[in-house]
Amino acid sequence: MPETNGAPKIGVYVCHCGVNIAAKVNVSEVVEFAQKLPFVTVAREYKFMCSDPGQELIQQDLREGKVNRVVVASCSPLMHEATFRRATAEGGQNPFFFQMANIREHVSWVTEDERDATEKAKALIAAAVRRVAVHQPLERKRVPVHPHVLVVGAGIAGIEAALKIADAGKKVYLVEREPTIGGHMAKFDKTFPTLDCAACILTPKMTQVRAHPNIELLTYSEVESVEPYDLRNFKVRIRRKARYVNEDTCTGCGLCADVCPVTVPSEFDEGLGTRKAIYRPFPQAVPNVFTISRRGTPPCQAACSIHQNAQGYITLIAQGKFKEALEVILRDNPLPSICGRICTHPCTLNCTRATVDEPLNIPGLKRFVTDLFPDYKLPQPKANRSERIAIVGSGPAGLMCAYELRQRGYWPTIYEAQPVPGGMLALGIPAFRLPRDVITKEINRLKEIGIEIKTNTPLGKAITLEQLRKHYAAVFIGIGAHVERKLKIPGEDLPNVWGGIEFLRRVNLEGPFKLGEKVLVIGGGNSAIDAARTALRCGAKEVTIVYRRTRAEMPADPKEIAAAEEEGVTMIFLAAPKTILGSKETGVTGLECLRMKLGAPDASGRPAPEPIPGSEFVLSCDAIIATIGQVPDIASLGEQLGIETTKWGTFKVDGVTLETNVPGVFAGGDCVTGPDVVVNAMYAGKKAAISIDRYLNKLDMRAGRELEGPYRTEYAIDTSGTPVQKQIPMPAIELGRRRTFDEVHTGYTQELAIAEAKRCLDCAICCDCRLCSTVCEPKAINYEMKDKIEEIVVGAIILATGFKTFDPRRAPYTGYGRYDNVLTALEFERMVNSAGPTGGKILLKNGKEPKSIGIIHCVGSRDKRFNPYCSRVCCMYSLKFAHLVKERTKAEVYNFYIDLRAFGKGYEEFYNRVLSEGARLIRGNIGEVTDVALSPEEEGKLIIRVEDTLAGVVRRIPVDMVILATGLEPQADAEEVRRKFSISCSKEGWFLERHPKLAPVSTFTDGVFIAGTCQGPKDIPDAVAQAGAAAAEALALIDRGFVELEPNTAFIQEELCSGCKTCIPLCPFNAISFTSEKGIAVINEALCKGCGTCVAACPSGAAQQHLFTDEQIYEEIEGVLSYV
Amino acid sequence: MNSTVKEYTYYPGCSVRTTAKHYEESLLRVFDALGLKLYELEDWNCCGATLCSSVSRLTSYALSARNLSRAERQGRDLVAPCSACYLALNKTKDYLAHDEEVRQKVGRALAAVGLKYTGGVRVRHPLEVIITDVGLEEIKKRVKRPLEGFKVASYYGCQTTRPYKEFDDPFYPETLDKLMAALGAEVVDWSLKTRCCGGSVTGLVEEVGLRLNYILLNEAHKRGANVIATTCPLCQFNLDCYQSKIIKRYDLGFSVPVVFFTQLLGLALGMSEKELGFARVMVPMQPLLRSLIGGEPIRA
Amino acid sequence: MSNDWEPKIVAFFCTWCTYTAADLAGISRMTYAPNGRIVRVMCSGRIDPQFVLKAFADGADGVLIGGCHPGDCHYQAGNYKALRRYTLLKRVLTEMGIEPERLRLEWISASEGDRVQKVMNEMAEQVRRLGPLHLEKASRRAQVKEKEREAVGVRS
DSSP, X not given: OOOSSSSOXXXXXXXXXXXXTTTTSOHHHHHHHHHTSTTEEEEEEXXXXXXXXXXXXXXXXXXXXXXXXXXXXXSOHHHHHXXXXXXXXXXXXXXXXXXXXXXXXXXXXXXXXXXXXXXHHHHHHHHHHHHHHTOOOOOOEEEEOOSOEEEEOOSHHHHHHHHHHHXXXXXXXXXXXXXXXXXXXXXXXXXXXXXXXXXXXXXXXXXXXHHOXXXXXXXXXXXXXXXXXXXXXXXXXXXXXXXXXXXXXXXXXXXXXXXXXXXXXXXXXXXXXXXXXXXXXXXXXXXXXXEEOBOOSOHHHHHSTTOOOHHHHHHHHHTTOHHHHHHHHHHHOSOHHHHHHHOXXXXXXXXXXXXXXXXXXXXXXXXXXXXXXXXXXXXXXXXXXXXXXXXXXXXXXXXXXXXXXXXXXXXXEEEOSSSSSSXXXXXXXXXXXXXXXXXXXXXXXXHHTTOEEXXXXXXXXXXXXXXHHHHSSEEEEOOOOOEEOOOOSTTTTSTTEEEHHHHHHHHHHHOOOOOOSEEEEEOOSHHHHHHHHHHHHTTXXXXXXXXXXXXXXXXXXXXXXXXXXXXXXXXXXXXXXXXXXXXXXTXXXXXXXXXXXXXXXXXXXXXXXXXXXXXXXXXXXXXXXXXXXXXXXXXXXXXHHXXXXXXXXXXXXXXXXXXXSSTTEEEOSHHHHSSOOHHHHHHHHHHHHHXXXXXXXXXXXXXXXXXXXXXXXXXXXXOTTOOOOOOOOOOBOOGXXXXXXXXXXXXXXXXXXXXXXXXXXXXXXXXXXOHHHHHOTTOOBOTTOOOEEEEEEESEEEEOOOEEEOOGGGXXXXXXXXXXXXXXXXXXXXXXXXXXXXXXOOOOTTSOOXXXXXXXXXXXXXXXXXXXXXXXXXXXXXHHHHHHHHXXXXXXXXXXXXXXXXXXXXXXXXXXXXXXXXXXXXXXXXXEEEOOOSSGGGTTSXXXXXXXXXXXXXEEEEESEEEEEEOEEEOTTHHHHHHHTTOOBOTTSOBOOSBTTTBTTBOSSTTEEEOGGGSSOOOXXXXXXXXXXXXXXXXXXXXXXXXXXXXXXXXXOGGGOOOOOSHHHHOTTOOEEEETTTTEEEEOTTTOOOOOHHHHHOTTSOXXXXXXXXXXXXXXXXXXXXXX | XXXXXXXXXXXXXXXXXXXXXXXXXXXHHHHHHTTEEEEEOTTOOOOOTTHHHHHOHHHHHHHHHHHHHHHHHHTSOEXXXXXXXXXXXXXXXXHHHHOHHHHHHHHHHHHHTTOOOOSOOOEEOHHHHIIIIIOHHHHHHHOSSOOTTOEEEEEOTTTSXXXXXXXXXXXXXXXXXXXXXXTTOEEOOOSOTTOOOOTTHHHHSHHHHHHHHHHHHHHHHHTTOSEEEESOHHHHHHHHHTXXXXXXXXXXXXXXXXXXXXXXXXXXXXXOTTTTTGGGOSSOOHHHHHHHHOXXXXXX | OOSOOOOOEEEEEETTTHHHHHHHHXXXXXXXXXXEEEEEXXXXXXXXXXXXXXXXXXXXXXXXXXXXXXXXXXXXXXXXXXXXXXXXXXHHHHHHTOOGGGEEEEXXXXXXXXXXXXXXXXXXXXXXXXXXXXXXXHXXXXXXXXXXXXXXXXXX
16 A cells, blocks of 8 residues: 555544543543554543544644544544544645544443443554554545425425525425425414414415425425435426316316315314315415315226216215206216116125115116106217218117217117017016116107117018128127027926016017916026016916025025015025926926035036935926026027127127127127126127227227226225115005006105215215316316326425324223214314314314313323323413313313423413413323213213322313324324435434434435424424524535535456456446446446445455445454454 | 134133133033134143232242143143133233243242243133134124124123233223124123223122122113123123122112123024023023013024 | 453444444443444445454454345445345355354344344343354364265265
C-alpha cells in the first residue's frame, strides 16, 4: 500500500462524554494503552470530543504535524462521524484519514462490569488504529437531487408539509388515498386546549392546497411502487383509482346524490350517518367532487346468463322508482314478464342474502315491475341497416337472437314450424305458470320493433337452408329439442301412455282433455311437475310422481315441488319403472316398479340409483306420463341441411361463436345443448347475435368474449348484524281454484315488492342504475373509467400517512358493539360536530338527551392485552368531550382515568377549567361496562364497574352513554407501506425515525422523511410542528440541488480481474458490466450504491470497496482480536 | 369433518362422578355420537383444584402434574369436562413451564414415584373439542331435532375462559352461544356469561352465594331465557340446587332449569331424555321438554 | 466464571439494521455480554466468507453475522447473498473440524435493540459451552473425518 501522506502518525482521542463513557470505561487507562499502539503518536482524553474545544484538540495536533491520521473513541459513527471527519479536514488532512471507535453505544452503555468495559474499549480502539493506518484519501461525489417532492397522506401533517414546500416555490405531489384531503382532523369538532373549531382552522388550509399552483393534488390515489431513479432520486408509480366521475368537469352540485337509490353507512360519519353510492365525504371536501363506490358486477348479475342487472332494478323498486326499474330491466332482457315467471333464476342461487337467511325473490320482483306496466314497449333500435337475417325457431333462443340483431339495426325474420310462436314457452310450459297472453304480449312487442314471424313454416319442409342462405345475410337456427326420450320398457306403446312434452303440447294447443282418473308421472324434473299439475287440472283424481332418486336429488325447483304437493300431487321416491301393465283393450292398468337404493355419485355428481333385486311392486293407474327429458334428434335434419351434428344428435357449433360448419349459419339453444333452461337459450341467442353482427362487419368473432355468460363473483361483505328477515312469499290463488288454468301466483303488491326489494344487501354498492348520469349536466360521470398509473420522479418523500383508531370490539369488556350508546371517540366527535349526523346534538339511540355520560380513558392503550404505549391525545380529548357535554347538555360527566396526562402548553389549565365546570374524575381502570341492573336506579342504564383507586372502593356507576377514549394505532397497512419506501418500523408498527432526539423526522433512507402520527401518537400541534420540520429537511435537500455521497463505491483492480463475470449478476443496480476489449469487469460509479456484495464474491480480490477494502477489514478483525 | 374417529384421553374428575353424573352421561353419549373416542386416564387422581390449592399450592400442582405425566404417556390430548379440573391442569402446565422453582420441586415429587412430565400434553375442554374437531357445520348437519323454542342463556362460569383464554374471549365468550344457535335454539344475549356463581363459597357463606346466583338467575330470566346451559359442574350445582332457596329468599316469581350444554346437544342429536340424565336436574326440565318437543322424544 | 477464559466473538453487522439496532440497545441501556466485538460493514452482502475464516484463524471462538430481515435489505438482496454464503460456510467449517455452532446468522432490524442483547448473550453462552477453539485440534478432527471417509471410499 503506497503511503499517501507519509508514514502514519495516528492520534487517538478518547471521549468521556461527560460520565456516559467515563463512568464505565477507565479512560486514562485506555489512553495509556492507546499510546503504546503502533503508529500512535498522540493519545488524549477529553470531556466532550464533539465540542468545539474537543475538535480543536484534533485540529491543532494535525496542524502541528503531530498526527496525520485520527481515531476518535466516543459515540456511534452514525452520530458524530461527520463531525470528526470535518474536524480532520479542517486540520488539513483528507477527511477519510479518520476512524471512529464506538465505545459508548457499544461499550459503556451496554456493559455491566467496568473491567469488561475498559477491555472492550481497548479492543475497539486497537482495531480502529490498525484500520486507519491503511486508510486512503477519498473524494466525495456529488449527485443532483431532483427538485420535486412527494408528500404521502393529506391529513393535517401532509397538508402542512405540502404547503410549506409549495410556498418555498417547489413542486409538490400530494397523494391521498381517500376521495378528499383533511384526514382525521376534518372529522373533529373542536380542538383542545384552545377549543377552536377544527373546520375553521383546517378548511382554509385545504382550499389553499387545492388552489396552490405548486401542488399537484392526487386524491383517491395510492403509491403503487417506489424505485431508485438514480443514485439519489425516486421513481414513484401512483395508482389513480377510478372515481367514475371526472374531477375536472364535476361541479360538486350534488344532483347525482339526490337521485342515487343506494344508501350506505357513511365512513366519514363513522357509520352514525349515511351516504349515497355516489358521494362526497363532507360538504367542504377537497377536491369538491363526487366519487362512486363500485365493487363491480354483483353476484346476482354475474350468475345470470344474460347478465340482467338485478341489483339495479331491485334497488330502484326499493325506492319506489318503478318506471326506472323497468328501464334497467329492458336494458338486457326483451322477455322480462316471461323470465319473471318461469326463469330458473341462477341469480338467486348466488345471492349474498342467502348467507344471512334466504335469497331475494329476484324474478318475482322483475315480474312485479312488468305487471305494473302491462303495456310497456321495448326500446327502439338506435340504427337501421339493410341486411336481413333468417332465424329458425321462435323459442327463447330465436326471440332473443332476433331482438339483439334488431337492436343492432338488422331486419330479422323468424320461421316457426308450429302454428304458434314461442317454442317450448308456448308448448311445454302450462298456462297456470305462464299465461298465454303474457307470451303473446311479449311477442307482439318484438313485432312492434320490426321483427317478422312466420308460423307453420318448418325448416327442411316449407323452406330449405339454401333458400334462407340465398335471401338472408346470415342464418340462426334455434329449433329446440322436442323429441321425447323413451322409457325403453315393455308396454310403452300402450294407449294412454304419454310423453310429458307430448301431453303438455296437446293441452297447450288444443286445451285440457281428460286422460284418466289415476295418473302416474315418471320423472323428477320441472316438466314432470308441470305434467302432474296439468294432469290434475285435466280432471285426474289422483296424480302420483314416481322418481328413482329421493326428493333431495330432484332437479325440479323446490318451490314447484311444494306447490304440486299443496295441490294434492303425491310422490313415490326410489322407485323405477320396470314394466307398464295393461293391454290394447284395457289400456294401461298399472306400472310395475323396482325399489331403488342410492349408490355412489354418478357423472352428474348425484348418487346413482341402484335397483334392489326382487323388490318389484305394482302401482295401479289408468294413464302414465313419462317425462324423462327430450332430445333434439336433428341428426337426419342436419344431414339434409348439410350441418354437422354430434353423437348426441345435436348441432355441432363453435363453442365461442356458435357458428356451424356452414359459413354464416349459426345455431344455439336446446338444439345445441340438449334440453336446458330458458335463460340459457336466451344467452345462446344473444351470443349468436353478437357473432352474426361481427360476421357481417368482418370483425374478429372471438376476441374478448370471455365474460359472456355466467360467472361467479364473491364479495367479502360483512353481513354480521343483518337482522334475519326471510323472503316474502308471493301471493297465490287459493287451493280451490288450483283445478283451473288460472295463473297460480298473483304477483307482489307494491308494498310487498318494496319490502322484498329492501332486503337487498347492495353487494356492488353502486347498482349501476345510471340515474346519476341522467341528471349530471356537465356529463362528468363515466362508468367506463379505469384505474390509471401515473409515474413521477422526486428527490424527496415525506410520509404523513397517519393512524387508525383502536377497534374496541377487541375489548369486549367495554360492551362496544353489544350495547347501544357505547360510542368510540371518533363516533362522538362526529356526533358533537355541528355538521355531523345529529347536527351537533348529543343524543342517545332513542333520540333522548343523556342524563349522565361516562368517558373511559386508555381504551386499547397502556394495556398489555392491546397496546402497551400511551396514545398521548386521549386524556386531553376526553377532557374536551367532558367540556362539550357540559356546554351542550345538563348531563353529569364521569371521566375514568388511570393517570391524567395534561402535558403541554395550556393543557393543565384546560384540565382545571373542565374540573371547575363540574366534570367528575374517577381514578381507576374500569372492570366492565354492563347492562345488568342490580337496583331500580340502575334499570335501563349502562353500569360502569370500576375500582376507585383513590377512595379504595369498587363503584358501580350507572350512565346513559359511554364514550371510549380509543387509542391510536399504526395504519393497518403500515408494514406494507414501510417496505415500499424501504424504511423501518418500531415494534408497535410506527415508522422509525433516524434518531429519537436529533433526527426525529429523518429515516434511515436518505431523502425519505416522516411527519405526524405515522411516526407515533401525537396531537395536532406536534403533528404540524413535525410537518414543518420534515418540510424543512426536504427543502434543505432539494434546495441545495445535490448531495455528497459517501465515497464507498466498489472498484475493480484491472490487473487482478480475470473476467470471470461472477460479480455482474450479483449487483442489484446493474452497475457492473463486462468490457470485451479488456476482458474484464467495470463498475459504473454513478450506479454503484456501495453495498459491497460484488466485492465479497470476487474470487481474485480484484473487486474492492472504498472505505471497506479487504485490507482495512482484515486489519480491523486482527485489531479486535489482537487485544480482547 | 372427516369420518375418521378422533381419540382423546379422558380425565373425568370427581364432580362428574358425584354431583354432576348427568354431565358425564350426556358427554360420553354425545362424544360417541360425534365420533370422538375417549379413553379414560388410568389411575387418575384429584386435580388439586379448590380446597387443596388454597392449603398448599405445591401439593395441588403435584397432583395435577401426576395426572399430566400419566396422560403424556398416552400421547393424546387430555379432555377435562369439569372446568375446575380444566383450569387446575392448565394452571399446572403453565407453572411447570414458567416457574423454575415449581418445575424443580414438582419434578422431584414426580421422580419419587418414577414419573416425569415434559410438557407435552394439551389440556382441552369438551366444548372446544366439539367446536374445533367437529365444527358447527358438521353439527348442524347432524341435528335430528332442532331445539326450536329453547331460549338458552349460555353460562360459561369463571374458569372455562379465564385466565387461560385457550379458545374464547375471557369476558364475552361466544363458543357456546354459537353451538346452541347451531342446534336451532334461540340464544339469549346477556353479559353475565362468565360472572361468578359463588363457587365453593356458596357452600360456606351461603347468603353471598345465594345473592350471586340470584343475580344470574334473575338476569337470565329478564333476558327471556327458559333454560341455562352450563359448562361447569359447580356452576350447575349452585344454580340448580340452591334455586329453591333463592326463589324463597328473593321471592322470585319463576324458576329456570339449569342443564349441561352436552345435555342439550344430545337432545338435538336425537338422544332420549333418559340417556341424557335430565331426570337428575333439580329444577325440573320436563315441563319445558313436554311443551317444546311434545310426547316421548324420538330415539337416536 | 471458574476459569478466566472468556470467549472472543467477532460480530459483522450491516450498518442499516443490525449496527443501528446495536446503537439502540446502547441508547436503551440494555446491558449484555461484553464478548462481542462489532465490525461494521455497509451490507451483510459485503461479508466475505474469508472474513469469517480469518476471524477464526486469528483467534475468534465465535462469529456472529447480522443483517436486515429478508425483504428489508437496503440494497435489495444483499442479505440473501449473505444467507447463501452462510449456509455454505457452515458446511466448510464442519469440513475443517470447527463446530458450525460457532457461526451464527441473525436478522435484526433497526428497532430490535432487545434482540441484539438477546443474541449477544446467547452467542456468548453458546460459545462458552463449546469452549475455546483450538485450530490444531480442529484440523486433527478434520483429518480423522477425512480418513474415515477414505476408509468408506467417499471423496469430499
